[in-house]
Amino acid sequence: MVYVGEAVPTGEPLNITTTALSSSEMRVTWSAPDKNKQNGLIMGYKIFYWQQTEPHYRLNSDLNGNTHKSVYYEQPREMMEIVPDTTESFILLDLIKWSNYSIQLSAFNPAGDGPRSRAIVVETKEDTPGPVGALVFDEITMSQVKVSWKPPVEPNGILLGYYVMYETLINDFSKQVKQKINDNYLVVNGLRERVMYTFKVRAETSAGVGPETIGNVTTGPQPGSPPPPTDVISTQTLTSVKLKWKNPDYRAITGYLIEANNLNIKGALEWQPVSQIKNGRQERYELSYTHLAPSSQYTF
Known part of the structure; x- marks a missing residue:
């Protein structure tokens, strides 16, 4: 009788399944390779997994100065877990939320590692999103403001929208x-x-709302704004109000915002934008009555 010794397995683990348990956990199950391909005593299994990377784009220039766009992928960081032969199920932890992972398994015996299984792609579940970017305020008037922000760096799912709350105390x-x-x-x-x-x-996201990003803004003139025009005069015509004013000593004027207060509304304290001029320095403007409520008295 001649004993040849063990050889590495020639078969991969069978019946591999993957199940996302949460946004950062995944269960992997399998069964042993075919008996005639184990080539010795199976001592355990190796689970290889890595996060699939998104494509990146960059502009390249050739010797003639022509530019073209190329695509490249970052090299994924492969991780590995080793489990004994007594188990055929394992839970992967600390995964990236709402991400695709590729998973392969191999069996090993005293002679070494067998072949890897075909890669299986599975996605971790959605989670609540991270915070949105810093709040930016512009187009600020006496009674209006525009607030904007960038989406979360970590959306952790498909964004369904945003909740905006504002208050004053x-x-x-x-x-x-x-x-x-x-x-x-x-x-x-x-x-x-x-x-x-x-x-x-x-x-x-479908998992819920994320943490809040907070910002403060005060209505009215902002730091760096020009001083107000002076000597504002209004005269009426059949179809419009003609406005005249004197500009302040401020060279960087790019336009004007005309606001009005309807004195016919009892207790009205809010100024409402009625027109915006964006074509540089001026000292007169004709405002059509179509911007105003009929039979009303206004202050501009």
Whole structure:
């Protein structure tokens, strides 16, 4: 009798299944290779797994100065778990949320490792998103502000929208508003003039809403804004109001925002934008009555 010794397995593990248990956990199950391909005593299994990478694009220039776009993928970092032959199930932990993973298995005996199985791709579950980017405020007037933000760096799922809440807590006036939107910006009207508002924005996935990003803004003139025009005069025609003014000593004027207060509305304290001029320095403007309510008295 001649004993040749053991050889590495020539068969891979069989009946491999993968199940996402959560946004960061995954169960892998399998069965042993065919008996006639084990080539000795199976001592255990190796589970190889790595996160699939997204394509990246870059511009390259040739010797003639022509540019073209190329695509490349970052080299994935492969991880490995070793389990004994007594188990045919294992839970992978600390995975990246809402990500695709490739998984392969191999069996090993005293002679070495057998072939890897065909890669299986499985996606971890969605989770609540990370915070949105810093809140940016612009187009600020006495009664209006535009707030915008960048989507979360870690969406952790398909974004279903954003919850925006804004409030003010001054002594004589308190107001809190909450609404859901799909865009990553919101224009808010009807604000009190020269009042500080606190905005809070949260992103949402099917798993729920994420942490809030907070920012403060005060309505009215902002630091760096030009001084107001002076000597404003209004005269009426049959179809419009003609406005005249004197510009302040400020060279960087790019336009004007015309706001009006309807004195016929009892207790009206809010200025409403009625027109915007964006073509540089001027000292007169004709405002059509179509921008105003009929039979009303206004202050501009």
